[in-house]
Amino acid sequence: MPRARIRRTDVAVTLAWLVLMAAAVVVEVVGRRPGGRGSTLGAIGSAWWSRPAGRILLVAVWAFVGWHVFARYTVPG
Amino acid sequence: MRPVRGTLSRWRWPVAALATALAGYAWWASGVTPFTGLASLAVGMPVAAVSVAAAADLGRRRATAPPRARGAGAGSRLPWIVLGVLGAGLELTALALGGRSHRVPTLSTVVDHALGTHPFRFVLFCGWLAVAVVPLARSTIGRAGDHAPGPDPAD
Numbered sequence: 001m002p003r004a005r006i007r008r009t010d011v012a013v014t015l016a017w018l019v020l021m022a023a024a025v026v027v028e029v030v031g032r033r034p035g036g037r038g039s040t041l042g043a044i045g046s047a048w049w050s051r052p053a054g055r056i057l058l059v060a061v062w063a064f065v066g067w068h069v070f071a072r073y074t075v076p077g
Numbered sequence: 078m079r080p081v082r083g084t085l086s087r088w089r090w091p092v093a094a095l096a097t098a099l100a101g102y103a104w105w106a107s108g109v110t111p112f113t114g115l116a117s118l119a120v121g122m123p124v125a126a127v128s129v130a131a132a133a134d135l136g137r138r139r140a141t142a143p144p145r146a147r148g149a150g151a152g153s154r155l156p157w158i159v160l161g162v163l164g165a166g167l168e169l170t171a172l173a174l175g176g177r178s179h180r181v182p183t184l185s186t187v188v189d190h191a192l193g194t195h196p197f198r199f200v201l202f203c204g205w206l207a208v209a210v211v212p213l214a215r216s217t218i219g220r221a222g223d224h225a226p227g228p229d230p231a232d
Contacts, residue, residue, distance in 0.1 A: 010180060010182060013167070013171075013180070013181050013182055014182060014187050016167060017167065017182075017184055017187045018187075020160060020163060020164050020167070023156075023160055024157075024160055027156040027157065027160065037153055038153050038156055039153060039154045039157065041157070044154065044157065045212070046212075049212060052135060055131055055135055059124075059127060059128055059131055059209070062124075062127070062205070062208060062209050063120075063124040063128075065205065066120045066123070066124065066205050067117065067120045067121075067124075068185055069185060069188060069192070069201070069205070070106065070107065070111075070116070070119070070120050070198070070201075070202055070205070071111060071112070071116040071117045071119070071120045072111055072112060072116075073111050073185070073188075073189050073192045074111070074189055075189060075190075075192055075193045
């Protein structure tokens with residue numbers, strides 16, 4: 001595949017990730033508005049946090065994210 | 078009624094000290110070379126501390142807290158489910174292509190672009206710590222407020 005085309009696809013998928021992150025922020029903000037009907041990430045996290053299995057899962061996911069992002073990252077050259 | 082002002086006033090200095098200590102730790106941890114034992118240790122220490130604190134907090138909560146109303150504070154979760162499915166689909170596609178595909182980068186490949194500078198790694202590390210420490214600190218302060226006899230006379 002030509003290099004320029006690979007680059008365009010790479011940028012498109014990176015943009016897709018950024019759009020997903022922005023959408024998450026929007027959903028969270030809308031959920032926190034007075035009278036907002038959407039659930040916030042905090043409310044979902046709290047519901048899981050109050051159960052032993054949910055708490056173990058949340059800590060495990062948090063630990064994996066930390067290990068993967070901060071202990072095993074590679075800066076693109 | 079909870080004496081919120083008194084509780085917050087009482088916890089102001091411990092919280093400030095904890096935040097300063099965590100920021101210092103985050104600066105050190107985010108400067109460690111990746112793929113080393115020290116890097117794993119830098120992440121492993123907060124994980125161990127949070128695991129112990131979370132287990133202890135769960136035990137105390139079971140002993141003292143009334144059961145939460147089912148579904149309290151929960152609205153529609155559909156947007157989060159949709160975002161989760163889209164994210165998981167993109168991540169699985171990228172992983173299926175080898176995890177280092179130039180065409181479909183994984184989320185961590187996208188984040189890697191931002192990890193080149195120490196200050197940004199430091200900010201991300203602080204955010205990562207906050208995700209676990211803030212709920213635990215709130216839970217501790219909230220319980221102290223529930224048991225406090227009244228507002229701090231110093232207020």
